[in-house]
Amino acid sequence: MQHKVRGYFTEADGNYSPTEYAESPWSAEMLNGPCVCGLLARELENHHAVEGFVPARFTVDLFKPVRAEVVRFTTTRVRDGNRIRVADAQLLQGGDVSARATVVYLRTSSQPPGTAWTRDSHPEPPPAGLDGAPTGFVPTWFGSDDHPEGWSQAISEHQNSSRKRLWARQLPVIVGEEPSPFVRAVTVGEATSLMANWSEKGVGFINADLTLTFSRLPSGPEVGVEADHHISSDGISVGTSVLFDRMGTFGAGTVTALSNAHRQVDFG
Numbered sequence: 001m002q003h004k005v006r007g008y009f010t011e012a013d014g015n016y017s018p019t020e021y022a023e024s025p026w027s028a029e030m031l032n033g034p035c036v037c038g039l040l041a042r043e044l045e046n047h048h049a050v051e052g053f054v055p056a057r058f059t060v061d062l063f064k065p066v067r068a069e070v071v072r073f074t075t076t077r078v079r080d081g082n083r084i085r086v087a088d089a090q091l092l093q094g095g096d097v098s099a100r101a102t103v104v105y106l107r108t109s110s111q112p113p114g115t116a117w118t119r120d121s122h123p124e125p126p127p128a129g130l131d132g133a134p135t136g137f138v139p140t141w142f143g144s145d146d147h148p149e150g151w152s153q154a155i156s157e158h159q160n161s162s163r164k165r166l167w168a169r170q171l172p173v174i175v176g177e178e179p180s181p182f183v184r185a186v187t188v189g190e191a192t193s194l195m196a197n198w199s200e201k202g203v204g205f206i207n208a209d210l211t212l213t214f215s216r217l218p219s220g221p222e223v224g225v226e227a228d229h230h231i232s233s234d235g236i237s238v239g240t241s242v243l244f245d246r247m248g249t250f251g252a253g254t255v256t257a258l259s260n261a262h263r264q265v266d267f268g
Helices: 035-048 181-189 192-197
Strands: 009-012 017-019 055-061 072-080 086-095 096-107 141-144 164-168 205-207 211-214 223-233 236-245 248-259
Touching: 009 096, 009 141, 035 072, 035 086, 035 096, 035 181, 055 181, 072 211, 086 164, 164 192, 181 223, 181 248, 192 205, 192 211, 192 223, 192 236, 192 248
Parallel strands: none
Antiparallel strands: 009 017, 055 096, 055 211, 072 086, 086 096, 141 164, 164 223, 205 248, 211 248, 223 236, 236 248
C-alpha cells in the first residue's frame, strides 16, 4: 500500500488549507483539536520565539467550532521583557475569530537552592523498541491501569474507568515540515482532554480550552500524556494531565470541557 503524504495543513501565502487528516471525530465539517492547537503553536513560535527562552505556558480558547475551511492568522506581541515575553494569536475564518491562543516565554536560568515536593509516581513510556518505524511515523500507543499489559495500539482495549495514558508522534502540522519540539508537545498534549475525560462509555465531553505548561521542551520525537485528575459536575468537567518523554516528566495540561453526550465518541 502506498502511503500518502501526511500532515494536517498545506500553506500558501499565509492561507492554511486543511487536509483529510484534520477532520474532527465530532463532525466532518469541523477541524480536530490537535491540528488547531498545533497550528496556533506554530504561528506563535514562528513570529515570537526567542533564543534563551522556553514557551512555559500555551493557552488556547476553543470558543467556536473551527470549520474545515481555509485558516488565516493575526498575532500580537503583548510583552517583550528581559525575562518574560508574551504573544497572542487569533485564528480567522471568513473574517471571524474562531479560536485564540497565548504563549508565555520565560528566560531560562540556574535553579534556586532547596528540594520541592513532587509526586512519588511518574509515568513510564512504552519500551524503546516500539518507537521506530520505517515511514518516520509511529502508531499511537494507549495505556490504562486496568489493561493487563499496560500498553497496546488498540484504543478499544482501554475503554475502562481506570487512569489513561497515551504515547504518540503526531502528524506534521504542515505537510512536509518536521514539527518543532514545541509544536510537537502541543499537538500531542491536546490529548489531555481525551485522557482525562475518557470513561468506560467513551468520551462525552468536548473541551472549550487547553492550557499546557512546560518546564522544558520534550526530547525526542514522541510525547506522552497521562491523566492526572478528572473533576466533573452538571455537565462541566476539569481535567488535568502530566506530560512526559523518555527523560521524564516535563509539563502538565489542564482543560475545561462541556458535556457533548448527544455526540458521545465510543471507542468500544
